[in-house]
Amino acid sequence: MSPDQPIVPQPDIAESSDFVALPAYIARHAAAWPDEAAVKCDGVVRSWAEFDRRLNRIARSFAAKGLGRGDKIAILASNSIEYLETFMGALRAGICVVPLSTMAAADALEKMVDDCDAKMLFLSDQYRALVEPYEARLGKLIDGGRVAFDFAREGWTGFEGWIADASEAPFEVALQPLDDFNIIYSSGTTGLPKGILHSHAMRSQLPVKWVGLDYSPDTVSLVSTPLYSNTTLVALIATVGIGGTTVLMRRFDVAKFLQLAEAERVTHAMLVPVQYQRILAHPDFDKHDLSAFKCKLSTSAPLRAHIKADAVARWPGRLLEIYGLTEGGGSCMLEANLYPDKLHTVGKPGEGVELKFLDEQGNEIAAGEVGEIAGRAPSMMKGYYKQDAKTRDLFWYDRDGRLFFKSGDMGRIDEDGFVVLLDRKKDMIISGGFNVYAADIEVLLLKHPDVIDVAVIGIPSDQWGESPMALVVRRAGATVNEAEVQEWANGQLSKTQRLVSVEFRESLPRSTIGKIMKRELREPYWAGRAAKI
Numbered sequence: 001m002s003p004d005q006p007i008v009p010q011p012d013i014a015e016s017s018d019f020v021a022l023p024a025y026i027a028r029h030a031a032a033w034p035d036e037a038a039v040k041c042d043g044v045v046r047s048w049a050e051f052d053r054r055l056n057r058i059a060r061s062f063a064a065k066g067l068g069r070g071d072k073i074a075i076l077a078s079n080s081i082e083y084l085e086t087f088m089g090a091l092r093a094g095i096c097v098v099p100l101s102t103m104a105a106a107d108a109l110e111k112m113v114d115d116c117d118a119k120m121l122f123l124s125d126q127y128r129a130l131v132e133p134y135e136a137r138l139g140k141l142i143d144g145g146r147v148a149f150d151f152a153r154e155g156w157t158g159f160e161g162w163i164a165d166a167s168e169a170p171f172e173v174a175l176q177p178l179d180d181f182n183i184i185y186s187s188g189t190t191g192l193p194k195g196i197l198h199s200h201a202m203r204s205q206l207p208v209k210w211v212g213l214d215y216s217p218d219t220v221s222l223v224s225t226p227l228y229s230n231t232t233l234v235a236l237i238a239t240v241g242i243g244g245t246t247v248l249m250r251r252f253d254v255a256k257f258l259q260l261a262e263a264e265r266v267t268h269a270m271l272v273p274v275q276y277q278r279i280l281a282h283p284d285f286d287k288h289d290l291s292a293f294k295c296k297l298s299t300s301a302p303l304r305a306h307i308k309a310d311a312v313a314r315w316p317g318r319l320l321e322i323y324g325l326t327e328g329g330g331s332c333m334l335e336a337n338l339y340p341d342k343l344h345t346v347g348k349p350g351e352g353v354e355l356k357f358l359d360e361q362g363n364e365i366a367a368g369e370v371g372e373i374a375g376r377a378p379s380m381m382k383g384y385y386k387q388d389a390k391t392r393d394l395f396w397y398d399r400d401g402r403l404f405f406k407s408g409d410m411g412r413i414d415e416d417g418f419v420v421l422l423d424r425k426k427d428m429i430i431s432g433g434f435n436v437y438a439a440d441i442e443v444l445l446l447k448h449p450d451v452i453d454v455a456v457i458g459i460p461s462d463q464w465g466e467s468p469m470a471l472v473v474r475r476a477g478a479t480v481n482e483a484e485v486q487e488w489a490n491g492q493l494s495k496t497q498r499l500v501s502v503e504f505r506e507s508l509p510r511s512t513i514g515k516i517m518k519r520e521l522r523e524p525y526w527a528g529r530a531a532k533i
Contacts, residue, residue, distance in 0.1 A: 058089025207241025330375015
């Protein structure tokens with residue numbers, strides 16, 4: 001897939017006359033507000049002028065390595081100013097950035113680095129163990145293509161040394177709307193994860209559209225989720241593009257979050273549901289002055305109604321829940337403060353969004369009926385990188401031939417136009433804001449010599465929202481116990497996939513066509529709780 005040939009048709013984006021790429025926004029901010037803070041982290045502050053100059057040096061350092069428009073680089077690191085500068089400096093050079101999940105297993109990361117065709121890899125010391133097992137096999141990296149943010153090792157170039165001799169003079173590449181911006185990989189331990197490819201035009205819409213969410217040059221946005229997450233990036237890009245200040249946390253800590261929010265007079269934060277739960281439950285929450293907040297956002301997983309109500313009651317500012325796919329297409333937004341009787345929903349379709357609800361045969365069903373959600377919008381990915389067949393698996397066309405993306409989520413739209421999510425069609429589990437696919441864990445468990453059948457379901461977790469649990473049928477005569485199966489599996493799974501428990505069953509319930517009835521399996525664990533949406 002080349003930058004100019006997206007598999008997903010995007011005529012409106014491609015022909016946009018008001019396209020401004022994110023690196024150009026940054027240069028404008030440096031000229032307009034050179035001394036204002038662009039980013040802060042652990043006491044270090046970069047003004048817009050300093051930030052812009054360092055991006056020029058980074059872009060020139062890439063160019064000196066022969067990298068430019070359409071090339072790819074990968075980053076595996078904890079949050080830092082240097083991470084953000086590398087990301088934005090690469091974009092300025094026309095390079096597509098691949099931020100890698102630090103929660104992925106080493107073998108999955110190896111596949112991602114190879115699949116994305118990265119020519120350089122940027123790494124922080126904390127995650128060296130996730131690279132060292134396959135480092136010698138990374139044949140697509142160029143000479144000098146290993147850059148260390150915060151460690152010294154033979155074969156790796158220190159970040160500051162890498163950019164030391166580069167000029168700060170303005171650097172500009174003529175970016176086009178459909179040039180590649182980033183690739184974000186879906187989770188998975190088996191097979192090849194899907195690389196979701198976004199364009200500059202898709203990302204450049206965020207600073208414009210999010211003005212309606214009170215984003216402005218006065219915004220102070222507290223970033224406490226990882227920079228590899230699309231959840232993080234959408235709010236970050238809006239802040240950077242509009243000229244606000246980004247306050248980066250290296251890792252999330254409730255007490256530190258509250259301290260920073262008060263001290264920095266934070267106006268915005270994008271959080272996942274488990275963070276809301278932990279922040280609101282902190283014994284010192286009500287002691288902190290959070291009156292500067294204008295807007296809090298939640299996404300990645302459904303935010304439960306009772307947590308929304310608590311946040312509306314106790315946390316100043318608007319509370320907006322966003323439902324959507326990293327791939328784009330259908331999305332919804334709920335302004336919880338305005339609709340206290342709709343907290344069980346994810347709101348109404350967003351601006352320019354159209355949703356359809358489909359039955360099992362892919363036919364459109366009437367409003368109010370439960371079906372798979374499919375959506376179309378101005379913001380849609382270019383496709384899964386180098387996986388055209390999997391991209392087309394998402395496609396659904398209406399009678400007029402318009403393209404929609406199937407979401408894999410089941411839901412319905414109520415009489416007032418609000419969308420209620422009911423279940424994940426593919427039994428996706430969302431733990432701590434991260435997607436966990438049951439099928440990946442099931443494939444692994446079936447490799448155990450004493451496991452003959454298995455179903456993995458999500459069960460309630462006060463810490464993570466939900467966690468994966470395995471219901472296992474043993475081979476006749478097997479003596480292995482539940483704890484041993486759990487330990488065996490967790491030794492091979494990534495952190496977000498690890499099983500919270502294993503239970504043995506004599507058999508698993510199946511429908512007449514052989515599908516395991518996971519809803520039936522889940523019900524006892526969710527009985528008495530708020531509806532699992």
